[in-house]
Amino acid sequence: MIDLGPHITFILSSYIGTAIVVSLLIIWVWAGSNKQKRRLADLEAQGIVRRSQTES
Numbered sequence: 001m002i003d004l005g006p007h008i009t010f011i012l013s014s015y016i017g018t019a020i021v022v023s024l025l026i027i028w029v030w031a032g033s034n035k036q037k038r039r040l041a042d043l044e045a046q047g048i049v050r051r052s053q054t055e056s
Helices: 005-045
Strands: none
Touching: none
């Protein structure tokens, strides 16, 4: 492994912090997507359809 000297703590904590933030963002987007899918399913169950699905 490369000798990082006295800065190893800062470098590793930066990588770990970045990994945590990116993971939380992925989870947040995934949860929001599931929530929107549930909302759309509820609206469609009530008979409300999207404009793109209406016949003109």
